[in-house]
Amino acid sequence: MQKSLTSSIIIPEKIQSDWQNMLDVLSDIMHVPASLITRISKDDIEVISSSNSKGNPYVKGDKEALDQNLYCKYAIEQREQLIVANTLKDTKWNHNPDRELNIISYCGLPIFWPDNTPFGTVCVLDNKENTFNLNFQKLLQTYQKSIEAQLNILFQHTDLLNNHKKLQQEITVNNKHINEVNCKLANEIDCRRAAEQKVEYHKNHDVGTGFLNAMALYRHIDTLINNNKKFILLQIHFANSRTIQHEHGHYVFDLLLTEYRSKLTKITDTSVTGRLDSSDILLIIHADKIKLPQLCQHLSEIGKAYFSNNKEQIHLQSYIGAVHSKENTSRDELLKCAYNTVVECQNLGKTFTISGSSLPVKSSLSEHKIETYLLEAVRNHDLFLSYQPKVCPQTKHWLGCEALLRWNHPHLGAISNDVLIQLAERNGLIYELGNFALRNAIQQTSEWILHSPNLVTAVNISAVQLKDPNFVQHVQHLLELYKLPPRNLELEVTESGLIADEALAIETLNQLHDMGIAIALDDFGTGYASFQYLKKYPFDTLKIDKSFIDNIEHCTDDQNIVCAMINIAKKLTLKVAAEGIENHNQERFVTLEGVDSIQGYLYSKPISADKFEEGLFNQSSIGTPYFQFM
Numbered sequence: 001m002q003k004s005l006t007s008s009i010i011i012p013e014k015i016q017s018d019w020q021n022m023l024d025v026l027s028d029i030m031h032v033p034a035s036l037i038t039r040i041s042k043d044d045i046e047v048i049s050s051s052n053s054k055g056n057p058y059v060k061g062d063k064e065a066l067d068q069n070l071y072c073k074y075a076i077e078q079r080e081q082l083i084v085a086n087t088l089k090d091t092k093w094n095h096n097p098d099r100e101l102n103i104i105s106y107c108g109l110p111i112f113w114p115d116n117t118p119f120g121t122v123c124v125l126d127n128k129e130n131t132f133n134l135n136f137q138k139l140l141q142t143y144q145k146s147i148e149a150q151l152n153i154l155f156q157h158t159d160l161l162n163n164h165k166k167l168q169q170e171i172t173v174n175n176k177h178i179n180e181v182n183c184k185l186a187n188e189i190d191c192r193r194a195a196e197q198k199v200e201y202h203k204n205h206d207v208g209t210g211f212l213n214a215m216a217l218y219r220h221i222d223t224l225i226n227n228n229k230k231f232i233l234l235q236i237h238f239a240n241s242r243t244i245q246h247e248h249g250h251y252v253f254d255l256l257l258t259e260y261r262s263k264l265t266k267i268t269d270t271s272v273t274g275r276l277d278s279s280d281i282l283l284i285i286h287a288d289k290i291k292l293p294q295l296c297q298h299l300s301e302i303g304k305a306y307f308s309n310n311k312e313q314i315h316l317q318s319y320i321g322a323v324h325s326k327e328n329t330s331r332d333e334l335l336k337c338a339y340n341t342v343v344e345c346q347n348l349g350k351t352f353t354i355s356g357s358s359l360p361v362k363s364s365l366s367e368h369k370i371e372t373y374l375l376e377a378v379r380n381h382d383l384f385l386s387y388q389p390k391v392c393p394q395t396k397h398w399l400g401c402e403a404l405l406r407w408n409h410p411h412l413g414a415i416s417n418d419v420l421i422q423l424a425e426r427n428g429l430i431y432e433l434g435n436f437a438l439r440n441a442i443q444q445t446s447e448w449i450l451h452s453p454n455l456v457t458a459v460n461i462s463a464v465q466l467k468d469p470n471f472v473q474h475v476q477h478l479l480e481l482y483k484l485p486p487r488n489l490e491l492e493v494t495e496s497g498l499i500a501d502e503a504l505a506i507e508t509l510n511q512l513h514d515m516g517i518a519i520a521l522d523d524f525g526t527g528y529a530s531f532q533y534l535k536k537y538p539f540d541t542l543k544i545d546k547s548f549i550d551n552i553e554h555c556t557d558d559q560n561i562v563c564a565m566i567n568i569a570k571k572l573t574l575k576v577a578a579e580g581i582e583n584h585n586q587e588r589f590v591t592l593e594g595v596d597s598i599q600g601y602l603y604s605k606p607i608s609a610d611k612f613e614e615g616l617f618n619q620s621s622i623g624t625p626y627f628q629f630m
Contacts, residue, residue, distance in 0.1 A: 208254030217274030546580025
């Protein structure tokens with residue numbers, strides 16, 4: 001009987017509560033035992049709200065099949081008011097099931113959705129004869145119009161939400177090419193790649209050095225193995241790569257690697273060079289007869305020699321691990337053996353080590369392999385952001401969110417933000433990951449503020465980003481590119497990020513704060529000098545670490561620590577955010593202590609951008625907090 005749109009609309013608890021109060025008042029004024037609101041479906045009619053009046057035989061959830069002689073069914077079908085003064089005197093209603101409940105009089109009005117499909121009825125029923133005077137009928141009509149007005153709002157909201165989704169899909173399809181171009185352009189700026197190089201070249205080569213990239217290198221090794229070719233695999237790790245990149249820039253380090261490679265060709269011209277990540281390269285030697293110790297010694301001496309950069313001398317601190325290919329050995333086993341050889345070389349303080357042990361028969365996922373996968377993920381845009389809502393303690397409305405990196409690998413599974421950061425810091429990819437998160441969060445927030453102008457998105461920034469002298473200009477460029485006001489962005493820093501270079505961190509954060517960007521100190525209380533930072537840095541918000549929240553219900557010490565943190569923050573006119581809220585007892589404690597925002601699994605896990613947008617849109621349209629994603 002109903003269309004799919006209206007039948008799928010769920011009546012919010014707030015509206016149901018209003019209806020309940022309305023029916024209680026109606027029963028009291030009209031002195032009847034029962035006031036009801038019913039909803040009709042294809043096969044039956046259901047009581048969805050019932051007055052709490054004395055003697056009311058109906059309860060919420062009662063249903064009657066439509067194939068019976070029902071008052072409400074008749075009122076809906078005739079689309080007009082129905083009054084039955086005394087069913088005992090009216091043979092037309094002899095088989096009405098309400099007579100068994102000692103209900104003999106009825107007055108009801110049909111309720112319709114704005115598209116003219118029936119919703120149900122609002123009605124009053126009596127256990128004695130009742131003609132329902134004109135004033136009572138007018139009062140019932142007023143309630144009918146009020147209910148239909150609320151249904152109209154719900155219908156428009158649902159229709160608007162559906163149209164919004166369709167429009168978003170159309171925009172996504174129509175602007176797919178434009179978004180791809182913008183994304184590639186932004187990524188090329190972040191990675192300092194030359195825009196004039198061909199797409200085919202990018203698929204197989206590292207842009208900065210011209211070496212084969214990891215994927216092309218793997219294909220080359222697989223080809224050699226499949227053709228039963230004998231070769232030597234050398235992994236060269238540059239221990240001071242991060243220092244060079246931080247002090248002189250990625251571009252200078254790429255030039256050094258290019259010059260290093262040019263000197264390699266003078267030693268052997270039968271080699272292939274590939275770049276695994278920002279700190280390691282692989283050298284594949286095809287020669288069958290070669291004096292490997294002498295070659296490794298020459299490679300080590302090349303690294304020790306000084307390279308010139310604007311009359312400044314720089315050397316490469318290299319560690320070399322060499323391994324011979326063998327029959328029935330996989331590429332993963334070769335790579336793992338080369339990696340382990342490099343680690344052994346560095347641990348022993350040698351300049352090179354040649355593997356003399358047999359390769360393992362079975363290979364498990366090593367940290368080297370995971371980091372290699374991560375490098376591929378960064379370059380192939382396989383990472384994405386999830387968003388965890390930040391909630392107002394009093395209203396439970398969403399104030400904003402925290403953007404968190406995620407990576408779903410087909411073999412490794414889901415990898416969280418913290419693990420990603422640890423991997424990236426070890427292999428030098430933290431700059432790329434940080435910029436990816438910042439760019440995508442700003443772009444996404446610029447779309448959300450069209451509906452929620454006060455929304456604030458928090459993004460974690462690393463020590464590497466804080467030490468970058470161009471970081472402030474980079475943030476400003478992204479804000480201007482996506483037209484996001486600075487007040488809608490919050491940057492979260494940890495104590496470890498401040499320790500790396502305190503003077504530069506203060507200067508960078510002050511410039512960002514002067515732009516209007518909020519600054520938050522994350523994991524507050526876990527470091528040894530957190531309180532000292534409060535007077536040095538321009539913080540707006542302190543985030544109480546989850547470790548203090550976990551035992552707050554049972555540990556008096558944690559309770560006192562949290563109270564002290566909040567009191568200090570309030571004295572310094574700083575906002576306080578509590579993270580890791582997982583139950584109502586924790587929520588109640590921090591709310592009573594006066595925190596400004598809370599986040600945790602009690603309200604929502606980190607969710608996709610589409611899910612967050614749906615919740616945000618629902619909240620702003622209906623004016624009530626959105627559902628919990630639990």
